[in-house]
Amino acid sequence: MLIKEAYQYIKGILTPIYGEGEANSITRILMEDAFGYTNPARDGQFPKDKVPLLEAFLKRLEQSEPIQYVLGQADFYGLKFHVNQDVLIPRQETEELVYWILENHPSKQSLNVLDIGTGSGCIPITLKKHRPDWAITGVDVSIGALEIAQQNADRNGVEVAFRQMDVLGVESLSANWDIIVSNPPYIPLDESRLMPKNVLKYEPRLALFVENEDSLLFYRKIADLSLNALSENGRLYFELNEYNAEEVKAMLLEKGYRTVEIQIDINGKQRMISAQR
Numbered sequence: 083m084l085i086k087e088a089y090q091y092i093k094g095i096l097t098p099i100y101g102e103g104e105a106n107s108i109t110r111i112l113m114e115d116a117f118g119y120t121n122p123a124r125d126g127q128f129p130k131d132k133v134p135l136l137e138a139f140l141k142r143l144e145q146s147e148p149i150q151y152v153l154g155q156a157d158f159y160g161l162k163f164h165v166n167q168d169v170l171i172p173r174q175e176t177e178e179l180v181y182w183i184l185e186n187h188p189s190k191q192s193l194n195v196l197d198i199g200t201g202s203g204c205i206p207i208t209l210k211k212h213r214p215d216w217a218i219t220g221v222d223v224s225i226g227a228l229e230i231a232q233q234n235a236d237r238n239g240v241e242v243a244f245r246q247m248d249v250l251g252v253e254s255l256s257a258n259w260d261i262i263v264s265n266p267p268y269i270p271l272d273e274s275r276l277m278p279k280n281v282l283k284y285e286p287r288l289a290l291f292v293e294n295e296d297s298l299l300f301y302r303k304i305a306d307l308s309l310n311a312l313s314e315n316g317r318l319y320f321e322l323n324e325y326n327a328e329e330v331k332a333m334l335l336e337k338g339y340r341t342v343e344i345q346i347d348i349n350g351k352q353r354m355i356s357a358q359r
């Protein structure tokens with residue numbers, strides 16, 4: 083099989099499942115990241131000994147497994163991150179949250195930063211890459227996630243302190259954080275039936291869902307803890323569910339936070355909020 087035929091072969095299998103646009107994009111990622119080919123018009127043979135691996139990947143993709151889990155890596159803010167089913171696949175909205183934090187804190191001077199629910203470590207590792215003088219800690223309840231986060235820090239050549247914490251089970255945080263950031267679980271269980279099947283099947287429920295009765299559980303708890311843990315003028319940042327932005331804003335104002343600001347994402351949705359102690 084020629085390399086250009088391999089592109090056509092993969093697209094032919096994936097298009098009925100994913101549609102043309104998505105199938106093209108997955109084909110490109112697969113050929114580039116797994117086999118090192120960047121040019122669909124390239125001549126030459128696709129190596130015979132790589133065909134079994136290609137078939138194994140296609141089998142998983144045919145089951146709608148996300149390409150990031152199939153390849154074991156995801157792109158985030160121009161960096162590569164290991165991912166497996168212990169961690170959420172980093173999302174574009176979260177890249178925007180990181181961008182917003184970097185934009186709001188241009189100073190290179192050292193800041194103490196805490197990321198709660200760190201998952202793959204995409205937030206603290208990217209911040210550290212761009213602000214090497216910041217001292218950054220990431221916490222998560224999941225040991226599996228923390229192992230991946232540490233691998234990602236090593237892979238990207240930065241030092242971030244990772245430790246286990248059940249944020250719902252602690253009474254207080256150590257103090258003096260200049261920035262506390264969190265992309266917490268925020269999808270009410272009831273909304274699970276509206277979600278794509280492959281997200282439900284493959285991504286960790288622990289990372290996604292909260293009980294229907296209290297969908298702001300993590301926001302409220304982290305806001306309470308942060309009131310006593312942020313430095314003077316320290317800032318809290320949350321990624322939001324587009325439907326809960328106003329509720330989270332009202333909750334933060336009620337708790338006494340100042341300059342509470344909602345930020346719109348690239349799709350015009352209210353996906354981030356920041357508040358000052």
Ligand SMILES: C[S@@+](CC[C@H](N)C(=O)[O-])C[C@H]1O[C@@H](n2cnc3c(N)ncnc32)[C@H](O)[C@@H]1O
Pocket residue numbers: 169170171172173176198199200201202203204205221222223224227247248249250251265266267268288289290
């Ligand atoms: C929405 S994911 C965010 C992951 C990563 N920060 C990102 O943006 O891609 C939420 C994370 O919170 C973690 N988590 C869930 N419950 C937690 C708890 N009680 N305490 C600390 N972390 C928790 C999950 O393991 C998951 O990694």
